[in-house]
Amino acid sequence: MHDSDAADQRLLTISTFARAVGIPPSALRHYSANDLLVPADVDPRSGYRYYAPEQIAQGVLVQRMRAAAVPLPAMRSVLAAVGPERTAVLDALLAEHSSRSTELETGLRSLRDELSGAPSARVPLPGPALADALRQVLPAATTAAEDLAVVVWVLGPDGLALVATDRYWLAHRLLPSPTDSAPTRLVSTVDAARSLASRCAAAGTLEVEIADDAVTVRRSDGSLLLEVPSAGTPVPDLDRLIASQPPARAMIGVDRCALLDLTASRHRWSGGGEVGLRLRLEIDGAVARLRRLEEPSCTLTGWVARETGDAPAEILLQAALLEAAVERCPAEEVVLAVVDETTPLRVLSPSQDTFTCLVMPMRP
Structure with missing residues (x-):
């Protein structure tokens, strides 16, 4: 077909078609070479390309995909598909782009932090949940000696872990929120952690960022709620201590209120290893007894x-120490995970599997 024939058939020249769909002629030639938006006719003598008017709709679609950086293979799939199949192709592409975007953002942040010399990690958390977690672990820090009167923050792949101990018992709470950030750890003072718990109890979703020098907590609009500075205190890896506990040999279930009644006395746990009221945990077949x-x-x-x-036949415990751990458990029943006479007793809450306390047994 030559030029006059093209005009008779109302075909569009490449420049006219380019203006109609918003794609430069050079890009149209590239697409044609890759079997996309192939011209309706090409003059064999002049090489002029002609497009049919009904190709305009496809051209506009290609232009929109081009603006969205859709790759050529996906463009071909969309043009060849019909109805819901088209959106399925774009849904898959959107998921892939979202994943790449997250990876790119994580990589750029990591590179920025590395170059700035201040690595950090961040995670979104509900304010009331963060307040509750802090209040659960703080009692273990308030009875600690000065060198351990801190709260340890560990942000890892599973979420944010908060840990405190006074050497005789330990409280650990995990706030699940998977993150791709590199594991980051910070130690804060008890007063700073308590202040944050008070401030975020009535807050909405917060972004918690942990760096070497501070925990920065921001509201959803980006405004600063509070910055908790690092206490600069060297503390053992308490989070790893929880993860490295050996498997329990026996699990014991008791009523929480009844256990608190049994442990109650004029002596309240205040740290320092005071003995006070003692309990003997006896394991006899399928029955366990806690006896003063x-x-x-x-x-x-x-x-x-x-x-x-x-499982061991019996374990000796300090009543006030066990009471301090059990009081933190928000359930009608408490589960005690037993290993042996010298390994810490794990105090667990069936209604909150992200909370664990370790209680040191007494020597026989």
Whole structure:
């Protein structure tokens, strides 16, 4: 077909078609070479390209995909598809771009932090949940000696872990919120953590960023809620201590209120290793008994589920120490995970599997 024939058929020259769809002629030639928006006719003598008017709709679609950086193979798939199949192609592309965008953002932040010399990690958390977690672990820090009177913040792939201990018992709470940030750790003072708990109790979603020098907490609009500075205190890796606990040999379930009644005395736990009221935990088959050593008639019975190996026959515990841990558990029942006479007893809450306390047993 030559020029006059093209005009008779109302075909459009490449320049006219380019203006109609918003794609430069050079790009149209590139697309044609890749089997996309192929001209309706090409004059064999002049090489002029002609497009049919009904190709304009496809041209406009290609122009919009071009503006959205859709790759050529995906463009071909969209043009070849019909109805919902078209959106399925774009949905898959959108998911891929979202993943790449997240990876790119994470990589750029990591590079920025590395170059600035101040690595940080961040995670979104509900304000009331953060306040609740801080209030759960703070009691373990308030009875600690000066060198351990801190809260440890550990942001890892599973979320934010908060840990505190006074060497005799330890409280650990994980706020699940998966993140691609590099693991980051900071130690804050008890007063700073308590102040943050008070400030974020009635807040909405917060962004918590942990760097070497501070925990920065911002509201959803980006405004600063509070900055908690690093205490600069060297503290052992308490989070790893939880993860490295050996498997329990027996799980014991008891009523929480009854256990608090059994441990109650005029002596409240204040740290320092005071003994006060003592308890003997006895394991007999499928039955467990917690008995006051000084008052054997004061006894609490619970169930036993044996896990692995042989569970110890009895363990000696400080009542006030166990009471401090059990008070933090928000459930009607408390589960005690037992290993042996010297390994810390794990105090667990069935209704909150992200909370764990470790309680040191007494020497026989």
